[in-house]
Amino acid sequence: MSKPRVAVVFGGRNSEHAVSLMGAGSVLQAIDQSKYEVIPIGIAQDGRWVLASENQRFAIESGQLPVVQDTGAELALPSGSLVALKPGAIPRELGAVDVVFPVMHGPFAEDGTIQGLLEMAGVRYVGSGVLASAVGMDKAFMKLTMGAAGLPVGRYVVVRERDWRLERDRVLKEAEELGWPVFVKPARAGSSRGISKAHDRASLEAAVELAREHDPKVLIEAAIEGREIECAVLESPGDEPPLASQPGEVIVEGGQEFFDFEAKYYPDQMSLRVPADLPAKVSEELRSMAVRAFETLGCEGLARVDFFYTPEGKLIFNEINTMPGFTSLSVAPQLLAASGIGYPELVDHLIQLALHRPAGLR
Known part of the structure; x- marks a missing residue:
């Protein structure tokens, strides 16, 4: 029998x-190629899908971030079958894809857009569906949803494009009522892109403008004093309940004020303490809340759920990430590794879940 064909899709327009x-x-290195046929597909920054080159660079080298290389071999995915497109040439059929592993983050990727495309093409894929992905990506709707589910959520103000243009004074006044400092974030971005900390009105305006470079919709959050504790939640096969990992505490070591992009992705900027030093009762409560967040959104595959643990001993929900950072050294894989699930096993588990999931509404 032929091996299942797995298209690993990466890159994107964000x-x-x-x-x-x-x-x-990391995923391409971890996939068992004796078990799966693997097709690496990059989405360039202009939105074109290309068959990845053997020389594609995936890591930060000499401080330079990797980008999808233009190989000239453009692809299309009509009805679940890959087609290679070259200018002036007849389209070439590359064959059907059994499952797509979208290792993608941010808008036009993790936010339900690629999931919707794959649903329309009738292709199974790793991870959460359209609704969970979209709500998980939009921090404003995420907080509304989690608050409605009974999870404790910090105070925040949503700034929409029209609000900022026409009612800026009202927005700034509402933000000031949160108390200083505040954190300002693009509502639909991740990896700490566009996030900054504001201590007064002048720095707040600058922070909103920075966030608007990534998203016209912005979130201003009251600062919460506390430790940042994260938990990975993994879908189980069959009717078994989701698995919550051991909680882990993020320790920023590079001198940054918060867990920013450099702390997340550059060497020696952060560490993860697993398990986090928490009372047993708090740890169990956090894991239960993480599973509740996962099930509230109807997540599938994997998610990472982030909390603050305050000096008063309270847990406050921060966010859920339906496609968390996914290198072997990223937080979610490390949390699951500490819970007995190694990275290659995790990758295989996610692919198997997707292969056995029915296509269409579920």
Whole structure:
């Protein structure tokens, strides 16, 4: 029998392009090629799909972030079958794809767009579906949803394009009522892109403008004093409940004020303490809340759920990431490794879940 064909898709049209490549490089190394036929596909920054080159770079080298290389071999995915396109040439059929592993982050990728494309093409894929991906990506709707599910959520203000143009004073006043400092984020971006900390009105305006470079919709959040604790949640096969990992505490070591892009992706900028030093009761409560967040959105595959643990002993939900950073050294894989699930096993588990999941509505 032929091996299942797995298309690993990476890149995309957003500021997390390089982060996607770093994760894809780890996935491509970890996939058991005796078990699967693997097709690496890059989405260039202009949106073109290309068959990846053997020389494609996936890691940061000499401080330079990786990008999808233009190989000239453009691809299309009509009805689940890959077709190679070259200018002036007859389209070439590359064969059907059994499952897509979208190692992608941010808008036009993790936010339900590629999931919707794959649903329309009738192709199974790794990870959450359209709705969970879209709500998980939009921090404003995410917080509304989690608050409705009974999870404790910090205070925040949503800044939409029209609000900022026509009612800036009202927005700034509402943000000031949160108390200083505040964190300002693009509503639909990840990897800490476009995030900054504001201590007064002047720095707040600058922070909103920075966030708007990534997304016209912006979130201003009250600062929460506490330790950052994260938990990975993994879908189980069959009717078994999702597995919550051991909680881990993120320790920023590079001198940054918060867990920013450099702390996440450059060497020696952060460490992860697993298990986190928490009372047993708090640890169990956090794991239970992480599973509740996963099930509230209807997530599939893998998610990472982030909390703050305050000095008063309270847990506050921060966010859920339906396609978390996915290098072998990223937080979610490290949390699961500490819980007994190694990286190659995790990659295989996610592919098998997708292969056995029915296509279409579920």
